[in-house]
Amino acid sequence: MTPATPAVVIVGAGPAGASLAMLLAERGVPVTLVEAARDAQRRFRGEGLMPSGLAALEAMGCGPLLTRLPHRSLSGWSFQLHGRQLFRVEEPLGNGPPCTLVSQPALLDALVERASQASNFHWKPGLAVVDLMHARERITGVVLSDGSRLEASLVVGADGRSSLVRQRAGLELQSQSSPIxxxxxxxxxxxxxxxxxxxxxxxxxxxxxxxxxxxxxxxxxxxxxxxxxxxxxxxxxxxxxxxxxxxxxxxxxxxxxxxxxxxxxxxxxxVQVGCCPRWQRPGLLLLGDAAHPMSPIRAQGINMALRDALVATNHLLAPLIRGDLAGIDTSLERIQAERFPEILRAQELQQQEARQAQLLRRSPLLRSILVQLAPWLGERIGSSWRQRQIPLRQGLAPVRLTV
Incomplete structure (x- = not known):
């Protein structure tokens, strides 16, 4: 494959797509990052980086970058019932840094800017992907909204919870019930x-x-x-x-x-929550919300997306450099096998938190009892809540960058 033909086309410049594009481009892989929006200034983008997400950015060499972006650490978590405090828990919880809020548009711009320093990185904002290209049961590229076509040895769909790439690839999203x-x-x-x-x-x-x-x-x-x-x-x-x-x-x-x-x-x-039973087809991989849209509880979306990018880089780099299509496809299966257990467990923990919140919302009697007993039980309830949060903050599987 010549340098003029991108080895990888990544669709979507959110946390998973932008960080994966940067990591691969910096390691010598020709990458084209396609984004339907002209910039990252969407009205809502999650800002919460847990220790797991902060560690992922550190592994990417982006730790110093965060200090130059708009950010603010949390000092604690407070639960108020009927205008009275039930409990407060201080940051940080457990080991690691406190939860840190970072402007996601600024972070995405910084990741794309850093990726752009690699000569083999190509940035295409303001162009939507409208279809996938196929040859002999393999995905071979994408068709853009301006009619142009991009060939690739791998297409990565990181285009969010309503992923068009997922739909065009015929990959099913199994949604969880009772979204809020x-x-x-x-x-x-x-x-x-x-x-x-x-x-x-x-x-x-x-x-x-x-x-x-x-x-x-x-x-x-x-x-x-x-x-x-x-x-x-x-x-x-x-x-x-x-x-x-x-x-x-x-x-x-x-x-x-x-x-x-x-x-x-x-x-x-x-809020759409779910997970695809299968994240890949020959020549195609889903990552981030395209593969597993997360509940907003404890800001898992951005953190899991960054961790997806690390694991994908570990598995993909060698076969991409070799131009080994069979090796690429085998790596896609390994990426899902490594990430799947953490995603499912994180969503289970989010559901548990949601059920407890729903119980409180629907039970005036329970809320009244807790308000009355807060001076005696608040600290104990807070300690229990704190322990439940640590797995979602630290990550549920070891994830490191190894290439």
Whole structure:
């Protein structure tokens, strides 16, 4: 294969696609990264890097890069019931650094910029993939929205939970039942969050639930509202401020009412969770949300995507350098075999957390009892919650970059 013909076409410049493109290009593999959007400035991109995701970036040599990007560490996690604190857990939990919020658009731009320093990297923003190319039961490239065709010895679909690559490849996504939907808001920060950035989960007397925290960008709070089935979402910013304030402690409630007019219009996030039983076909691999869309619980999406890229690089580099198509296809199976157990276990743990949250939302009696017993049981409940989070933070399998 000549250098003019890309050995790999990666579809989607999210965390999995951008990091894999950088890793392969820096190791001498011709790579073309195709992205339908013209830039990374989507309204919502997850920011939470757990120790597992931070370690993945360190393995890629991107640790120093993070210090130059908008970022902010969490100082703790607080659970509030009916405006009163049930418990608070301090960061970091267990070994490793604290959960760190990083501007994902800035991170993706930095990964693409670093990949662009390799002469064999080609960047195609603003072009969508509309179809796959085939020859003798093998995927051999992609067709772009401008009618052009890119041949490849491997196509990687990293184009998100609604992956067109997955659909065109005929790979099934098995969705989990009872997904939740979220409304995502941005609003001006409060000085208290500037000094003490606690990820605060609020549960109101009517079962309403939301989380609020200071994001990576200066002066900005982010708020995720759990949307109940059939709930009305056509509210004014001030009305949303009142709804948030009704479940918050007094200092935060005052702030939410005061900044109500400045609360952004909500972005609805339809949460899709699942996993493909098969991530690959000859000449094609799915990674990240294209293969296994994650629940937003504990920000696993970006962290698992980065870990996917490390494992894929380990297995793919040698056969790609050799131009060994049979070896590439065998590597695809090995990548899924290595990543599959961690993904399934992480989704199981996310489901367990979701079930506990649903139980609290649906049981006024349980919430009332917990509020009354919080002075005596809060610390014990917090300790139990802390222990449950550690596997999701640290990762559920050893992942290292070995090439």
């Amino acid at each position: 939907d979220l409304l995502w808001f941005r609003l001006p920060s409060h000085p208290r969050f500037e000094a003490d950035n606690v990820f605060t989960m609020l549960l109101g007397e009517d079962g309403s639930a939301c989380s609020v925290f200071h994001g990576a960008l200066p002066g900005e709070l982010q708020l995720g509202w759990v949307l109940s089935p059939g709930e009305r979402i056509e509210r004014s910013p001030q009305d949303w401020g009142e709804a948030f304030a009704a479940m918050a402690p007094s200092w935060l409630a005052d702030h939410l009412r005061r900044v109500g007019p400045a609360i952004s219009a909500p972005l609805k996030l339809s």
